[in-house]
Amino acid sequence: xxRGAAVIVNDLGxxxxxxxxxxxxxxxxxEEIKAKGGKAVANYESVExxxxxxxxxxxxxxxxxxxxxxxxxxxxxxxRAAWNHMKNQKFGRIIMTASAAGIYxxxxxxxxxxxxxxxxxxxxxxxxxxxxxxxxxxTIAPVAGSRxxxxxxxxDLVASLKPEYVAPLVLWLCHxxxxxxxxLFEVGAGWMGKLRWERSQGQTVRQKNQPMTPEAVRDQxxxxxxxxxxxxxxxxxxSLQSMVSVLSQVESDEEVGANPTA
Amino acid sequence: xxRGAAVIVNDLGxxxxxxxxxxxxxxxxxEEIKAKGGKAVANYESVExxxxxxxxxxxxxxxxxxxxxxxxxxxxxxxRAAWNHMKNQKFGRIIMTASAAGIYxxxxxxxxxxxxxxxxxxxxxxxxxxxxxxxxxxTIAPVAGSRxxxxxxxxDLVASLKPEYVAPLVLWLCHxxxxxxxxLFEVGAGWMGKLRWERSQGQTVRQKNQPMTPEAVRDQxxxxxxxxxxxxxxxxxxSLQSMVSVLSQVESDEEVGANPTA
Ligand SMILES: NC(=O)c1ccc[n+]([C@@H]2O[C@H](COP(=O)([O-])OP(=O)(O)OC[C@H]3O[C@@H](n4cnc5c(N)ncnc54)[C@H](O)[C@@H]3O)[C@@H](O)[C@H]2O)c1
Ligand SMILES: NC(=O)c1ccc[n+]([C@@H]2O[C@H](COP(=O)([O-])OP(=O)(O)OC[C@H]3O[C@@H](n4cnc5c(N)ncnc54)[C@H](O)[C@@H]3O)[C@@H](O)[C@H]2O)c1
Numbered sequence: 001x002x003r004g005a006a007v008i009v010n011d012l013g014x015x016x017x018x019x020x021x022x023x024x025x026x027x028x029x030x031e032e033i034k035a036k037g038g039k040a041v042a043n044y045e046s047v048e049x050x051x052x053x054x055x056x057x058x059x060x061x062x063x064x065x066x067x068x069x070x071x072x073x074x075x076x077x078x079x080r081a082a083w084n085h086m087k088n089q090k091f092g093r094i095i096m097t098a099s100a101a102g103i104y105x106x107x108x109x110x111x112x113x114x115x116x117x118x119x120x121x122x123x124x125x126x127x128x129x130x131x132x133x134x135x136x137x138x139t140i141a142p143v144a145g146s147r148x149x150x151x152x153x154x155x156d157l158v159a160s161l162k163p164e165y166v167a168p169l170v171l172w173l174c175h176x177x178x179x180x181x182x183x184l185f186e187v188g189a190g191w192m193g194k195l196r197w198e199r200s201q202g203q204t205v206r207q208k209n210q211p212m213t214p215e216a217v218r219d220q221x222x223x224x225x226x227x228x229x230x231x232x233x234x235x236x237x238x239s240l241q242s243m244v245s246v247l248s249q250v251e252s253d254e255e256v257g258a259n260p261t262a
Numbered sequence: 263x264x265r266g267a268a269v270i271v272n273d274l275g276x277x278x279x280x281x282x283x284x285x286x287x288x289x290x291x292x293e294e295i296k297a298k299g300g301k302a303v304a305n306y307e308s309v310e311x312x313x314x315x316x317x318x319x320x321x322x323x324x325x326x327x328x329x330x331x332x333x334x335x336x337x338x339x340x341x342r343a344a345w346n347h348m349k350n351q352k353f354g355r356i357i358m359t360a361s362a363a364g365i366y367x368x369x370x371x372x373x374x375x376x377x378x379x380x381x382x383x384x385x386x387x388x389x390x391x392x393x394x395x396x397x398x399x400x401t402i403a404p405v406a407g408s409r410x411x412x413x414x415x416x417x418d419l420v421a422s423l424k425p426e427y428v429a430p431l432v433l434w435l436c437h438x439x440x441x442x443x444x445x446l447f448e449v450g451a452g453w454m455g456k457l458r459w460e461r462s463q464g465q466t467v468r469q470k471n472q473p474m475t476p477e478a479v480r481d482q483x484x485x486x487x488x489x490x491x492x493x494x495x496x497x498x499x500x501s502l503q504s505m506v507s508v509l510s511q512v513e514s515d516e517e518v519g520a521n522p523t524a
Contacts (some may be wrong), residue, residue: 028430072376100501103459105386105444114334117383122376124367136338143505160509165468171476172483182367183428183487186461186501189508194487198450198463200496204454212398212452214433221434225445225456227494232460239362239448243405247422 047074050081092135093174127182136181141190308334312343334377354397355436389444398443403452
């Protein structure tokens with residue numbers, strides 16, 4: 001907001017167990033933004049009420065530019081409510097918040113990691129659907145001291161891993177000059193890096209006119225899992241195309257093995 | 263089942279729009295398994311009723327060895343119902359079904375890609391939680407002709423991309439000799455390959471005692487997104503450790519830049 005964007009600060013003000021409701025959390029952020037000369041308005045609706053949230057933005061600023069979202073259902077509802085407005089104005093920046101717990105898994109967090117990696121799946125598709133309207137969708141997996149992490153991290157770590165070391169990435173990703181779309185970033189402590197999929201060359205374990213067996217899979221397991229000369233596929237079209245090539249390779253009865261996309 | 267496992271065939275027998283309920287789908291599969299000399303029993307509960315499904319398995323076979331699941335909420339409920347039984351018998355194999363639509367995104371499939379990548383997040387955590395009980399959890403992203411794909415793929419492709427070219431991978435991943443755990447595989451047409459995360463070295467864009475700015479992020483964007491000498495992190499501990507190293511590097515005021523985990 002210091003940089004000109006008009007911001008809706010949406011926070012239910014829930015306690016850490018998800019109960020309660022208070023306007024203090026959102027109000028505090030709004031005051032901070034205004035003190036720095038920014039435009040901001042608070043909204044205390046739950047993200048479950050995506051329509052109302054976006055209506056607050058439209059009533060106040062006449063437009064909705066960016067969204068940063070926290071959890072799967074809420075992210076879906078808020079994004080759906082904002083989408084057509086962004087499409088009409090041919091600009092939008094959406095930041096989904098995933099977590100390393102989803103990316104790598106984390107003991108005791110089955111539910112949480114499912115929801116958090118679900119955010120990435122959602123973002124992957126929104127990035128594709130939004131592209132031609134200049135709506136970009138990126139995902140961050142932040143690490144920062146917060147109410148969420150103060151129960152699991154030592155206090156000095158909570159104090160040193162400041163949210164201010166995450167925010168500049170969000171601001172850049174929301175900028176109209178930023179062309180990044182469909183990216184996933186880990187960010188914390190002032191460091192940030194990008195993630196992408198790497199896929200092994202894999203193996204075709206089937207031969208023409210013969211039944212495909214689990215024994216063949218077992219026997220070629222090391223080759224299937226070998227990341228030498230791995231590819232970096234970026235789309236479902238690429239993925240499907242490689243399956244289709246396998247079909248014709250097997251039919252032509254050549255020696256098949258390596259990934260046809262390579 | 264041809265290979266000795268006792269199988270619960272669970273299918274609601276829903277029509278493609280999710281309505282209706284029929285026992286035909288599950289019955290057909292059970293007949294096929296029995297015809298090949300396997301042990302199988304049909305169950306027509308919805309996966310929403312995970313407890314009942316697992317109870318059918320226990321009533322019939324006295325144990326529950328493997329689960330292959332189709333969607334996020336159902337996967338969660340069925341797995342939760344089976345988990346303690348697998349833990350007690352110190353064996354279990356779980357296969358989650360994700361999709362390339364979640365991995366890469368796909369136009370028009372926002373909901374679906376969120377749910378499908380959520381399966382991977384769930385699997386990532388279950389793989390960690392199950393490890394010491396010999397419960398392994400892996401995820402497949404299949405491509406096969408089915409009721410689901412016959413509406414979007416040309417008929418000859420639907421006919422050639424047989425589910426039989428996917429099943430052998432599932433069978434191998436369910437085998438007690440298979441040590442694979444926490445993996446993600448694309449599979450179809452007789453080909454299969456493994457996926458993993460690749461992370462750029464990234465950049466620390468913050469300096470001691472100075473505010474961190476979005477301009478610094480913008481100026482180092484190419485370096486942040488550069489995959490030269492990328493790492494392949496495999497756990498949240500690794501990820502958190504790299505953030506902690508950044509804190510001390512910045513404090514020690516050295517020239518910082520590259521990923522500390524490298
Ligand atoms: N802090 C970390 O290290 C970390 C790590 C990984 C991911 N994340 C993600 O970052 C995001 C922010 O987490 P945080 O650490 O700041 O936690 P936090 O608990 O401090 O903040 C979450 C905020 O969301 C608000 N909220 C909850 N339900 C809401 C609803 N229905 N409608 C509107 N607002 C609602 C709460 O009132 C709270 O202010 C979350 O998505 C979290 O999963 C954080
Ligand atoms: N076919 C593909 O190319 C492809 C691609 C990517 C992912 N997938 C995934 O593979 C899995 C199987 O898909 P498919 O292509 O065989 O589709 P399908 O529609 O042929 O099979 C889905 C089956 O699930 C059953 N079902 C639905 N709701 C249920 C419930 N509540 N409880 C129990 N059973 C229920 C249906 O009756 C149906 O038989 C899905 O998870 C799908 O997302 C398939």
